Amino acid sequence: MSDTIVIIGTGYVGLPAALMLAKAGHDVVGVDINENIVRAINEGVLLIKEEDLQAIMDEPSVKANLRAQSTPCPGDVFIIAVPTPLDPRKKVADLSYVRSAIESILPYLRAGNLIIVESTIPPLTCREVITPMIEEATDLRVGETVYLAHCPERILPGDIFHEIVHNDRIIGGVNVETCEKAADVYRSFVKGEMLLTDDVTAEFAKLMENTYRDINIALANELNAVAETLGIDGQAAIDLANRHPRVNILSPGIGVGGHCIPIDPWFIKEVDPANSNLIFTSRLINDAMPGRIAAKIRRAVRGIAKPRIVALGAAYKPNVEDTRESPAVAIVEILRADGYDVAHYDPLVEGMGYGSLAEVCQGADLVAVLVPHAALMTELDASDAAIRAAMRTPEVVHYQ
Numbered sequence: 001m002s003d004t005i006v007i008i009g010t011g012y013v014g015l016p017a018a019l020m021l022a023k024a025g026h027d028v029v030g031v032d033i034n035e036n037i038v039r040a041i042n043e044g045v046l047l048i049k050e051e052d053l054q055a056i057m058d059e060p061s062v063k064a065n066l067r068a069q070s071t072p073c074p075g076d077v078f079i080i081a082v083p084t085p086l087d088p089r090k091k092v093a094d095l096s097y098v099r100s101a102i103e104s105i106l107p108y109l110r111a112g113n114l115i116i117v118e119s120t121i122p123p124l125t126c127r128e129v130i131t132p133m134i135e136e137a138t139d140l141r142v143g144e145t146v147y148l149a150h151c152p153e154r155i156l157p158g159d160i161f162h163e164i165v166h167n168d169r170i171i172g173g174v175n176v177e178t179c180e181k182a183a184d185v186y187r188s189f190v191k192g193e194m195l196l197t198d199d200v201t202a203e204f205a206k207l208m209e210n211t212y213r214d215i216n217i218a219l220a221n222e223l224n225a226v227a228e229t230l231g232i233d234g235q236a237a238i239d240l241a242n243r244h245p246r247v248n249i250l251s252p253g254i255g256v257g258g259h260c261i262p263i264d265p266w267f268i269k270e271v272d273p274a275n276s277n278l279i280f281t282s283r284l285i286n287d288a289m290p291g292r293i294a295a296k297i298r299r300a301v302r303g304i305a306k307p308r309i310v311a312l313g314a315a316y317k318p319n320v321e322d323t324r325e326s327p328a329v330a331i332v333e334i335l336r337a338d339g340y341d342v343a344h345y346d347p348l349v350e351g352m353g354y355g356s357l358a359e360v361c362q363g364a365d366l367v368a369v370l371v372p373h374a375a376l377m378t379e380l381d382a383s384d385a386a387i388r389a390a391m392r393t394p395e396v397v398h399y400q
């Protein structure tokens with residue numbers, strides 16, 4: 001049976017879900033407060049750069065089943081996919097977008113509706129924030145007359161279409177009936193397994209995934225710092241340790257970026273600070289990395305009068321165009337705040353491109369490679385001689 005599914009927030013997470021549900025035959029309404037996004041969806045234009053998704057958007061059945069508007073409307077299922085950023089001062093989740101998304105659907109809720117939260121949220125948000133909002137504003141009872149589930153999204157930007165279909169899906173319902181209803185929605189397009197659980201476990205499991213990454217990156221960064229103190233090559237030592245059959249240490253880097261890994265661990269600390277010491281320390285270690293790298297760059301140009309630095313790579317990780325929470329950007333900001341002359345380029349980031357590397361490195365004293373995009377590495381190798389010939393001091397250092 002096809003339902004009317006109203007998706008609140010049609011960004012990186014909401015729009016792919018909207019497309020897949022429309023393709024599966026549901027009547028889908030995408031709701032976004034950003035008028036440009038609403039217009040783009042109605043004109044069949046994809047603002048997310050993903051080729052496979054554009055092909056889906058172009059399918060006649062998707063065009064027929066999907067429409068966008070700036071305010072909600074009645075439906076059978078409401079999916080919440082709005083941002084949950086970190087409050088930068090308090091280091092807790094800013095739930096203002098989730099609250100206003102829930103407020104916006106309250107007038108349209110009716111008995112039998114299912115509300116699915118896909119946004120990443122701290123544990124207990126469904127029970128202690130969303131449920132009271134619904135029960136205080138309406139006669140509906142969560143788990144009895146309306147259903148509430150947390151079904152976190154785990155897609156990898158760059159491979160959204162494959163992952164949204166094939167990843168296993170955590171379905172965290174406030175009761176078994178809710179889980180079954182939510183799983184039915186995803187079964188219409190997901191080929192991965194449905195993992196049914198309760199709402200708090202689902203909220204926590206999603207945060208664990210990114211926290212696991214953050215802690216392991218912090219370990220690699222800490223081990224590398226010790227290696228530097230010892231005057232040895234940290235990566236070489238890690239490679240040797242990883243020859244143990246049950247050891248897999250990650251690679252050290254310049255810090256952790258993107259809008260998930262540096263943010264989600266804070267949502268765990270927020271609900272239980274007394275038991276989050278390792279998580280908190282790992283956040284501090286990774287957040288300190290841009291400062292450590294900036295210090296290394298300062299040391300590299302020590303003694304040069306008015307050094308000219310060229311920083312290459314601004315995205316938060318290799319081979320993406322996204323600069324959210326990017327440690328490379330933080331490093332350049334630190335150096336510029338200290339008065340250094342830093343030119344910053346990234347061939348993948350809009351507005352940061354260049355003609356040729358030899359051209360932008362003209363007269364430079366240090367080329368600091370911050371993000372090893374594959375295309376950038378190929379170009380660096382191919383123009384190594386030309387770059388060094390163009391520089392005032394031919395120093396090219398890879399900091400990742």
Ligand SMILES: NC(=O)c1ccc[n+]([C@@H]2O[C@H](COP(=O)([O-])OP(=O)(O)OC[C@H]3O[C@@H](n4cnc5c(N)ncnc54)[C@H](O)[C@@H]3O)[C@@H](O)[C@H]2O)c1
Pocket residue numbers: 008009010011012013014031032033034037081082083084097100101104118119120121153154155156157259260
């Ligand atoms: N992008 C990812 O790869 C990813 C992966 C897993 C989880 N998440 C989580 O999913 C959530 C959404 O992330 P995203 O990357 O899609 O964010 P996004 O910024 O790309 O999209 C969110 C959209 O919600 C809209 N919006 C905000 N408030 C609204 C409201 N009240 N009503 C209607 N629309 C509203 C915004 O205009 C925006 O278009 C976040 O909690 C994020 O942490 C994201």
